[in-house]
Amino acid sequence: MKNGWRKTTIGEVCEVVNGGTPKTGVAAYWDGPHRWITPAEMGKRLSPCVDETERTLTDLGLENSSARLLPPNSVILSSRAPIGHLVINAVPMATNQGCKGLIPCGEIEYKFLYYYLIGAVELLNSLGTGATFKELSGGKLKDVSIPVAPLPEQRRIVGILDEAFDGIAAAKANADKNLQNARDLFQSHLNAVDGKKVPLGELVNITTGKLDANAAVADGQYPFFTCSREVYAINEHAFDCEAILLAGNNAVGDFNVKHYEGKFNAYQRTYVITVNDKKRVLYRFLYYQMLRSLKKFKEQSVGAGTKFLKLGIINNLEIALPSVAEQERIATEMDSLLEQTDRLQSIYQQKLAALDALKKSLLDQAFTGQM
Numbered sequence: 001m002k003n004g005w006r007k008t009t010i011g012e013v014c015e016v017v018n019g020g021t022p023k024t025g026v027a028a029y030w031d032g033p034h035r036w037i038t039p040a041e042m043g044k045r046l047s048p049c050v051d052e053t054e055r056t057l058t059d060l061g062l063e064n065s066s067a068r069l070l071p072p073n074s075v076i077l078s079s080r081a082p083i084g085h086l087v088i089n090a091v092p093m094a095t096n097q098g099c100k101g102l103i104p105c106g107e108i109e110y111k112f113l114y115y116y117l118i119g120a121v122e123l124l125n126s127l128g129t130g131a132t133f134k135e136l137s138g139g140k141l142k143d144v145s146i147p148v149a150p151l152p153e154q155r156r157i158v159g160i161l162d163e164a165f166d167g168i169a170a171a172k173a174n175a176d177k178n179l180q181n182a183r184d185l186f187q188s189h190l191n192a193v194d195g196k197k198v199p200l201g202e203l204v205n206i207t208t209g210k211l212d213a214n215a216a217v218a219d220g221q222y223p224f225f226t227c228s229r230e231v232y233a234i235n236e237h238a239f240d241c242e243a244i245l246l247a248g249n250n251a252v253g254d255f256n257v258k259h260y261e262g263k264f265n266a267y268q269r270t271y272v273i274t275v276n277d278k279k280r281v282l283y284r285f286l287y288y289q290m291l292r293s294l295k296k297f298k299e300q301s302v303g304a305g306t307k308f309l310k311l312g313i314i315n316n317l318e319i320a321l322p323s324v325a326e327q328e329r330i331a332t333e334m335d336s337l338l339e340q341t342d343r344l345q346s347i348y349q350q351k352l353a354a355l356d357a358l359k360k361s362l363l364d365q366a367f368t369g370q371m
Contacts, residue, residue, distance in 0.1 A: 002369035004150045011142025014075075014113065015103040018138060019095030020066030022057060032058030034069060035093040039078035042085035042099075048114065050076075051090040067094040070101040073110040077102060077117060080135035083128045084121040088114055100141055108146075112154040115161050116146055119363035147367050157366050164362055168355050179348045182341045189337055190292040193330055195322035201315030203281050204273050208248065209266025210238065226267035229256050237263035242283050244273040244290055249308040255297045259287040271314060285327035288334045289319040 010016070022029035035053040042050075057067065069092045070076065076093070078085035079100045088110060095101055102117075104110045117124070123144065128134030149157065211234075213226045220233030227247035242261035248269035249255075261283075266272050273290075275281055296317070301307035322330070365371045 002149070004153065005147055005369055007145055007147050009142060010102065010144045010146055013105050013108045013146065013148060015105070016138045016142050017068055017070060017074075017101035017103060018066060019097050019099045019101065020068075021096045022061040022065040022067065026061075026064075029058055029061030029064060030055065032056050032061060034058070034062060035089070035091060036061075036067065036095065037076065037087070037089075037093060037099065038096045039081050039085055039098045042076070042078050042087050043082075045085075045087055048086065048088050049090050050087045050093065053093065057094060062094065066097070068101075069094050070103060073104075075102040075104070075110055075114045075117060076100070077124070077136075077141070079137075079141070080128070080130070081133050083125045083134060083136050086114060086117055086121075100136070100138060107151075108148055109151065109154045109158060111158040111162070112149075113146075115158065115363060116367055119360065119367060120144065147369075149369075157371055160371060161362060161366060165359070168359060172352065172355055175348050175351045179341075179344050182344045186334075186337045186341050189334060190288060193289070193292070193320045193322070195320035195326070197318040198321045199315065200317040200319055203275060203277070203319075203321075204244075204286075205276055206274075206311060206314060207272050209268050209270045209272060211265060211267055213267050215265075215267075223260065223262075223264045224266070225258065225260070225264060225270050227256075227269055231258070234265045236265060238265045239263065239272060241274055244283065244287055246271040246273060246290060246309070246314065249303075249306050250298070250301065255294050255301070255309065257287065257290045257294065259283060269308070271309070271311075273314075279324065281321065282324060282327045282331060284331035284335070286319075288331060293317055293319070 024030075034057040035051075036055050036057045037050065037053045041054050057065075061067070062069065070089055072089060072091055074089055074093075076087050076089060076095055077100045078098055080098045102113060104113050124136055124141070125134065127140045127144070128136045148154075209225070211224070216224050216226070216232035216234055218233070220235045222234050222237040224232040224234035225245040226232060227249050240263045243259075243264075245258040245260060245266065247255045247257070248271050273286075275283060275286065297309055297313065298307070300313050301309055362371075
């Protein structure tokens with residue numbers, strides 16, 4: 001460790017404060033002047049600094065709960081569901097019980113503490129305990145070791161990290177924009193397809209798989225389609241054809257659609273859609289029309305918990321049906337656009353991985369005295 005640095009614990013350089021939640025059914029506790037944040041809200045933040053929150057407390061709300069106002073420039077850590085979201089409050093702020101507030105003492109700069117905790121998220125997660133979900137206790141958090149440099153050195157390091165992280169955020173935003181532009185272009189071409197509208201039920205036959213989702217095996221011979229975006233495997237096939245596979249529920253996210261030809265099997269909630277006249281509609285064209293309709297399926301799905309698609313919703317879907325020659329042209333164009341979008345998605349993921357690696361490297365250097 002560099003001269004002038006010392007290793008101590010978070011509990012020695014911070015006051016660790018638990019959060020709390022007033023009774024949600026008491027209106028007098030809510031919508032007051034005091035900001036109050038939760039892990040779920042923290043996870044939505046694009047910037048570490050917070051001055052507004054979705055919910056607020058009254059004086060009575062603070063008095064009748066274990067919530068406590070943290071002074072500005074405290075570091076707030078989500079300590080469960082999940083462990084590791086981090087923000088800095090720009091104004092006095094309370095938290096719920098899923099957070100720990102860290103109030104730095106005069107020996108440590110709040111931004112130095114914030115950056116250290118970013119680099120220590122993996123460690124903090126390993127210290128969490130619990131059967132249903134892991135939670136990091138205040139006691140364990142206080143015992144986490146932290147290297148502390150002299151204050152001028154801390155400020156120098158924070159300045160370097162601020163500049164570097166701003167550059168990383170700008171690079172990520174640029175990659176986000178490029179990917180979104182590609183997705184928007186793809187969607188605009190999907191939406192531009194025109195032609196006489198025909199109910200899908202006139203063009204296809206629709207059945208479902210018969211298997212439970214847990215029928216998948218590790219190294220099966222055939223694809224096994226469920227409502228997940230991931231394609232699993234199975235040793236027996238029930239279908240040997242070209243088909244469109246449509247998720248019948250959104251238990252694992254939004255509805256999704258796939259195009260496959262060959263032997264396969266399917267989950268009982270997966271719709272297997274086969275064309276009844278290939279001279280009238282091409283599978284590749286139909287796939288893109290179904291892809292275009294996923295937003296509509298989401299809006300029309302039913303159910304209190306997991307949303308699902310009724311067969312009638314699919315049969316009644318009206319799709320544009322140009323000539324087969326035009327369908328072929330459109331499908332070829334969409335194939336090219338999809339390939340470009342997928343390529344950008346791959347580049348985007350690589351860039352994110354590289355930026356994350358750069359962050360980790362910078363933090364390692366900062367807190368081992370190499371910066």
